[in-house]
Each structure stands twice: as C-alpha cells, then as structure tokens.
Amino acid sequence: MARPNEDVEALLQEYADLIAITGGDAFKARAYEKAARAIGGHPGDVSRLDVAGLKEIPNVGTSIAEKVVEYVRTGRVEAVEESRARIPAGVRQLIAIPTLGPKKALTLYEDLHISSVDELADAIRAERLRGLKGFGEKTEQNILHGIDLMRQAGGRILLSTAAEAAEEIVAGLSRIPGCEQCAHAGSLRRMRDSIGDLDILVAADRPAPFMEALTELPSTAEVIAHGQKKTSVRTVKGVQVDLRVVRRDSWGAALQYFTGSKAHNIRTRTIAVRQGLKLSEYGLFGARGGRRVASRSEEEVYARLGLPWIPPALREDRGEIEAAQRGELPEVVTEADIRGDLHTHTDLTDGLAPLEEMVAAAARRGYAYYAVTDHAPNLYMQRMTDEKILAQREQLRALDGERRMRLLHGTELNIGPDGEVDWPDAFLAGFDLCVASVHSHFGLDRRAMTRRLVRACENPHVNIIGHPTTRLIGRRPGIDVDLDEVFAACARTGTALEVNAQPDRLDLGDEDILRARSHGAKFAINTDAHSIPHLAYLRYGVGTAQRGWLTPEDVVNTWPLRRLRGFLRKHPGG
Structure with missing residues (x-):
C-alpha cells in the first residue's frame, strides 16, 4: 500500500520547485528538497508524528514539520496553495520536462510569456529562444528531446506506483464478503517497467458489491464507467483502474486472458484453434459442441493446450511458447x-x-x-x-x-x-x-x-x-x-x-x-x-x-x- 510519506515527499518537492520557479531563496528550495527525500525514505509513518517527532527526521526543521502536520490534518498546505496560485499551471508543467529546470522555466515565462509545453515546443521551432541567455541551439535540442520523452511516457506510471495502487485496491476488495479470489493482472502482473491502466480481477458470484466498493474506495477520485461486467475509475493519483468480476469456475481462463500480453494471447488462441478448441476469458471450450474443458486455473488452461504454466513475466511472445513446447522454459529467479x-x-x-x-x-x-x-x-x-x-x-x-x-x-x-x-x-x-x-x-x-x-x-x-x-x-x-x-x-x-x-x-x-x-x-x-x-x-x-x-x-x-x-x-x- 502507498505510504503517507510518499504524498508528503511529493508535496515538499513540489514546494521546492515552486520556490525555485518564482526565483525564491535557493537555500530554502534546497532545504525542502532535502526534507522531501528524508521523509520519503523515513521507515515510519509520518502521519503519526507530531512536530517534535518530525523534527527528529534528518533535514526536517520546525517550519517544515509544521507544514507536514498541516497537510496530514487538512490535506493542504496554505503556503503551497499560495505559491501554486502565483504560477500558471502550464509553467508548473514545464519543470516536468526532462533537462528543463525551474530557473529556465521562470525565464521562459517572464521573458517570452511561455506557459505550456506546446507553446514551448512551438517557440523552439520558431527559434524564439535564441536571444535568451543560456538557451543555445544545443539547449533547444535537449529540451525538444525532453518533451518527446515526456510525451512518449504519456499517462504511463512507474511499476512501483502501479503496484502500490493495485495492492491497496486488492486488499480493499478482498475484504468484501463473497470474494473468492482477487488479484491484479495486465502489464503490472507481467512486471513491465511502466504501466498504463491497472487491471483488477475478482472471482465472486455477485459482481455488484465489488463494483460498488471500487467506486467508494478512498483512493477513487472519479468514476469513468459503472457496469455489471466492468467498472472503471480514476484514482486520486490519476491512475485508471478497470475491475472485472468473473465466476470462480472461470478464474484461471480470465486471469490468463487479462494478464496478456496481446501477442502471447494470440499465440495461445492459435494453439487452441489448431486443437479444435476455442480460448476466451471464460474458458477453453470445444469449438463444435461448446463444452468447457479447462478454466478453473491457469495451470489447467496451459496444460490442456499442451504447455507448462508460463510465468507472467515471460508472456511477451519472445520465444516463451517455443521454449515451453520444447520443455526448456527457464526456472526464473525469484x-x-x-x-x-x-x-x-x-x-x-x-x-x-x-x-x-x-x-x-x-x-x-x-x-x-x-x-x-x-x-x-x-x-x-x-x-x-x-x-x-x-x-x-x-x-x-x-x-x-x-x-x-x-x-x-x-x-x-x-x-x-x-x-x-x-x-x-x-x-x-x-x-x-x-x-x-x-x-x-x-x-x-x-x-x-x-x-x-x-x-x-x-x-x-x-x-x-x-x-x-x-x-x-x-x-x-x-x-x-x-x-x-x-x-x-x-x-x-x-x-x-x-x-x-x-x-x-x-x-x-x-x-x-x-x-x-x-x-x-x-x-x-x-x-x-x-x-x-x-x-x-x-x-x-x-x-x-x-x-x-x-x-x-x-x-x-x-x-x-x-x-x-x-x-x-x-x-x-x-
């Protein structure tokens, strides 16, 4: 589960950036950066500490400790809100661009009135930055490359952020009566280095309690879609979560299907067709009579296809099917x-x-x-x-x-x-x-x-x-x-x-x-x-x-x- 320390760390780091953007005291900005790192790495839960307890953490002084207590108590810090109000949101987004720091963002805003990433890209292409001190041709190229990196990442999040969000949701849904199985699937289960959306799977007879519970979790900020077969929400950290509820006897097939990858699933479905079968999220069925022959566990589904169980991290169609058919799958490190x-x-x-x-x-x-x-x-x-x-x-x-x-x-x-x-x-x-x-x-x-x-x-x-x-x-x-x-x-x-x-x-x-x-x-x-x-x-x-x-x-x-x-x-x- 995500720790309050990480939320506080993000807030203090943002405040440090805001101080730097507005041309504030560099020493003060650095002090908040150090405090952010110290709180993020503190092993205890900072939400349980008072000012005196917080001051025992290295690099956390009285003023910073008081802001942390204010944030834990109210969910906001007045000084941070005031700093945010002085700077357009687009300018704050500029510092998210790799290679562009707060000082350069401030210069762009004050001298060229640039207040968005798109405006910055257009200004570079129009060579409007050439007259600014510290903005040579090499700097322009670096900034454009940084913008490309940011756009390529899109809405993807780090593996750790996704894992913490998923584990919190799985823990919450697992406590609901009637839950027989609950797990995350998708690219998170395959341990990709960044994640788009979170896929959560529940095995239960009645979907409604789980669909409702997802919309009411403390981490849910927005309900995107609410149905009987699928509910999608967006968390307070901006992560989209897709929940599906299946019957217990379809669990294995559904877990295999929603874990993916798409390329791996195409290969397993092709194997099924060659055997006169049909594979879906509901199970493995005979293509003619429609009788279900495997579905309760992933091991059962793979075995009926003539394959050993394949670890999720390998399911990318990079030779794992062939290795499984030869009996040469690696015993991967754990x-x-x-x-x-x-x-x-x-x-x-x-x-x-x-x-x-x-x-x-x-x-x-x-x-x-x-x-x-x-x-x-x-x-x-x-x-x-x-x-x-x-x-x-x-x-x-x-x-x-x-x-x-x-x-x-x-x-x-x-x-x-x-x-x-x-x-x-x-x-x-x-x-x-x-x-x-x-x-x-x-x-x-x-x-x-x-x-x-x-x-x-x-x-x-x-x-x-x-x-x-x-x-x-x-x-x-x-x-x-x-x-x-x-x-x-x-x-x-x-x-x-x-x-x-x-x-x-x-x-x-x-x-x-x-x-x-x-x-x-x-x-x-x-x-x-x-x-x-x-x-x-x-x-x-x-x-x-x-x-x-x-x-x-x-x-x-x-x-x-x-x-x-x-x-x-x-x-x-x-």
Missing part, C-alpha cells in the same frame, strides 16, 4: 533466491539512514550477506575522503562480528570520461567489492562511451557495472553506447551487470538483459537503496530480471558467499 544486496548507501554520503540501521534492516530481510557501497570521492558533492571510508570499514567490521549475516565493505566508483575510476589500485584492493557507474558526461559519442565502459570492465577491481545505461524512465534516455561490445567485455572479464531495482531506473531493462545473457554475462540484482524502505524495491529488480529470462545461476547474489567471493576475485568467466 525474490526468495536472493541471498544479499550488493549495492546500498548510508548517510555517510547521500543515503538517509546510518550504517547500523541499514544493516539491521537488511538482517531483518533474512540475507546471508549484505554490502555497503557508499560513493567514492570523484562524486564531489558527497565529500568522501580516504579517512571517512576507512573509518566506515572499521565500523562495518565491528558490526560483522555481531551478526550471522556477513557484511561486505564496498564502494560505488565513478566511471570517468576515459574509463578511469576513483582511488588507485592499491587502495581499491582493500574493498570486498566495487560497483562502478556512470554519473556524468552522459553526452559522449558512441565510440567514446563504449570505450569508457569497456575500460571500466577491464579494471581488475571493478566487479559490477551499476545502472549500466543510466536511464531514468520517462525522464532520461540511456547513453549512446554499443551495448553488445560492453556485454561481451563483461563476459570476458568476469564483471557483472547490475539490474538496478530502483523503480525509476530498472536498469538494465529486460530487452538489454536478454542480449547480455546471450553473451554469457552474469548479473547482480541490487536495490541501490538510499534508505530503509528502498530495500523492499528488490522485487521490482527481480521482476525485471524475470522478464529477461534470468535464472539463479545467472545472478551472482543468489550464490553462496564462498562462490560469490570467488567471483569477486575477478577471474574471467566467474
């Missing part, structure tokens, strides 16, 4: 297979929780091992030093002796433009593992970017390439790089590719995972957690890995510690 997280952060750099708290939270997840990998010194804003990282190592070693979970001391290095990383070899040799990631210079040409990543793979101390394409879903495209050359280098050098579970990254994505796997590369599914709640993001990384057909053998952090340590010694081939 969350239960993960023995430890190999990329996490603490408040030593840009994390929100101290080392001890992150370690304790990881131990509660039942991990066999856990790595702390705070940022290295070349990410200058984090102010890392040799002394700080060595002191953390001593602290970690002391904690390691107190727990059954083994602790690994690592770092997240920065891959520089030429492929260089922070710290000399002798210093890097003291770490248990090193993640290396691109954090800057995203605009290098394809050849230079490829050479950059290959050189990082060839570094004997680099064990994992973190968020390899650097994409941010709906906000920033991946870097221009010859991924096949990078994947081959990873396989050759014994360097794992990360499947970063942060919902706005999910990087590598599923299609890239499939390509990398064909090269023989290994992978690490990590959360890149910057707070305790982020550790739960693991499931999104696992879902993405499943879509890439990964098995536990492919994923190094499913391995026992002894085997993992062997891989971390960087012997090519793992």
Whole structure:
C-alpha cells in the first residue's frame, strides 16, 4: 500500500520547485528538497508524528514539520496553495520536462510569456529562444528531446506506483464478503517497467458489491464507467483502474486472458484453434459442441493446450511458447533466491539512514550477506575522503562480528570520461567489492562511451557495472553506447551487470538483459537503496530480471558467499 510519506515527499518537492520557479531563496528550495527525500525514505509513518517527532527526521526543521502536520490534518498546505496560485499551471508543467529546470522555466515565462509545453515546443521551432541567455541551439535540442520523452511516457506510471495502487485496491476488495479470489493482472502482473491502466480481477458470484466498493474506495477520485461486467475509475493519483468480476469456475481462463500480453494471447488462441478448441476469458471450450474443458486455473488452461504454466513475466511472445513446447522454459529467479544486496548507501554520503540501521534492516530481510557501497570521492558533492571510508570499514567490521549475516565493505566508483575510476589500485584492493557507474558526461559519442565502459570492465577491481545505461524512465534516455561490445567485455572479464531495482531506473531493462545473457554475462540484482524502505524495491529488480529470462545461476547474489567471493576475485568467466 502507498505510504503517507510518499504524498508528503511529493508535496515538499513540489514546494521546492515552486520556490525555485518564482526565483525564491535557493537555500530554502534546497532545504525542502532535502526534507522531501528524508521523509520519503523515513521507515515510519509520518502521519503519526507530531512536530517534535518530525523534527527528529534528518533535514526536517520546525517550519517544515509544521507544514507536514498541516497537510496530514487538512490535506493542504496554505503556503503551497499560495505559491501554486502565483504560477500558471502550464509553467508548473514545464519543470516536468526532462533537462528543463525551474530557473529556465521562470525565464521562459517572464521573458517570452511561455506557459505550456506546446507553446514551448512551438517557440523552439520558431527559434524564439535564441536571444535568451543560456538557451543555445544545443539547449533547444535537449529540451525538444525532453518533451518527446515526456510525451512518449504519456499517462504511463512507474511499476512501483502501479503496484502500490493495485495492492491497496486488492486488499480493499478482498475484504468484501463473497470474494473468492482477487488479484491484479495486465502489464503490472507481467512486471513491465511502466504501466498504463491497472487491471483488477475478482472471482465472486455477485459482481455488484465489488463494483460498488471500487467506486467508494478512498483512493477513487472519479468514476469513468459503472457496469455489471466492468467498472472503471480514476484514482486520486490519476491512475485508471478497470475491475472485472468473473465466476470462480472461470478464474484461471480470465486471469490468463487479462494478464496478456496481446501477442502471447494470440499465440495461445492459435494453439487452441489448431486443437479444435476455442480460448476466451471464460474458458477453453470445444469449438463444435461448446463444452468447457479447462478454466478453473491457469495451470489447467496451459496444460490442456499442451504447455507448462508460463510465468507472467515471460508472456511477451519472445520465444516463451517455443521454449515451453520444447520443455526448456527457464526456472526464473525469484525474490526468495536472493541471498544479499550488493549495492546500498548510508548517510555517510547521500543515503538517509546510518550504517547500523541499514544493516539491521537488511538482517531483518533474512540475507546471508549484505554490502555497503557508499560513493567514492570523484562524486564531489558527497565529500568522501580516504579517512571517512576507512573509518566506515572499521565500523562495518565491528558490526560483522555481531551478526550471522556477513557484511561486505564496498564502494560505488565513478566511471570517468576515459574509463578511469576513483582511488588507485592499491587502495581499491582493500574493498570486498566495487560497483562502478556512470554519473556524468552522459553526452559522449558512441565510440567514446563504449570505450569508457569497456575500460571500466577491464579494471581488475571493478566487479559490477551499476545502472549500466543510466536511464531514468520517462525522464532520461540511456547513453549512446554499443551495448553488445560492453556485454561481451563483461563476459570476458568476469564483471557483472547490475539490474538496478530502483523503480525509476530498472536498469538494465529486460530487452538489454536478454542480449547480455546471450553473451554469457552474469548479473547482480541490487536495490541501490538510499534508505530503509528502498530495500523492499528488490522485487521490482527481480521482476525485471524475470522478464529477461534470468535464472539463479545467472545472478551472482543468489550464490553462496564462498562462490560469490570467488567471483569477486575477478577471474574471467566467474
């Protein structure tokens, strides 16, 4: 279920943007940004805290705490409402464009009276921005690319946002008497990286109570359609939800049908036709007599078609039908297979929780091992030093002796433009593992970017390439790089590719995972957690890995510690 913390985080971040748009105090805007992150990553429910309790959260002072209490109590904050009223809604939308920040949005509004995304696109094409300071031809191209990204995303939402909304609705409907089954379906069940609409399925004899209940849920803001077979609503966060109620004896067929994908369903229906059958959301029927031969469970439906049950994440018509027919479906990795997280952060750099708290939270997840990998010194804003990282190592070693979970001391290095990383070899040799990631210079040409990543793979101390394409879903495209050359280098050098579970990254994505796997590369599914709640993001990384057909053998952090340590010694081939 969605947490109040996330609503408060969004509000404070919006207020920070509003301050910046209006040319307010940059320090104040930054303070609200920091508070937003701290509240979003706070493990407790902030709606239960008073001002004093809120002030115990890092970066939350009295003024911010009072605004949070006001919001929790009334659903609004007067200061935010006043700021919103001073700025046209179109201008507020401008800052949602990737590559366009609040200062540039304010300049566009004040100098050219631009107050919508469409007006901005037209102004760029008419070359009206050329006279503005800070708006060169390259900036125009970047803004147009950002507008295209935003439009391509359309009304799609992140996997995590969809999952939280769906779980809240499923929990609410499951409590209604007469509910025999309730689940989400569609692209969410297939764990796509972004979701359009939510599909919810209920098995019950009487649809009416469930249709009515959906319209009355606290999260429902608008009823789009209300019928006996289907009801559609829009949530307060703008997500469309489609509810269908079926009889219990049709549950399996309906779940298979509404899970999709469309291409996968065409293949299963074609198989049915070849067998003299007809497959629909109501069941599998004989084409002539109309007798139902399978419908109660997905396993039953697939078995009658001569197939094993196919995991939802694989149902994209990317070879899963053929693999099933050959008996070669992969036993895809599950969350239960993960023995430890190999990329996490603490408040030593840009994390929100101290080392001890992150370690304790990881131990509660039942991990066999856990790595702390705070940022290295070349990410200058984090102010890392040799002394700080060595002191953390001593602290970690002391904690390691107190727990059954083994602790690994690592770092997240920065891959520089030429492929260089922070710290000399002798210093890097003291770490248990090193993640290396691109954090800057995203605009290098394809050849230079490829050479950059290959050189990082060839570094004997680099064990994992973190968020390899650097994409941010709906906000920033991946870097221009010859991924096949990078994947081959990873396989050759014994360097794992990360499947970063942060919902706005999910990087590598599923299609890239499939390509990398064909090269023989290994992978690490990590959360890149910057707070305790982020550790739960693991499931999104696992879902993405499943879509890439990964098995536990492919994923190094499913391995026992002894085997993992062997891989971390960087012997090519793992």
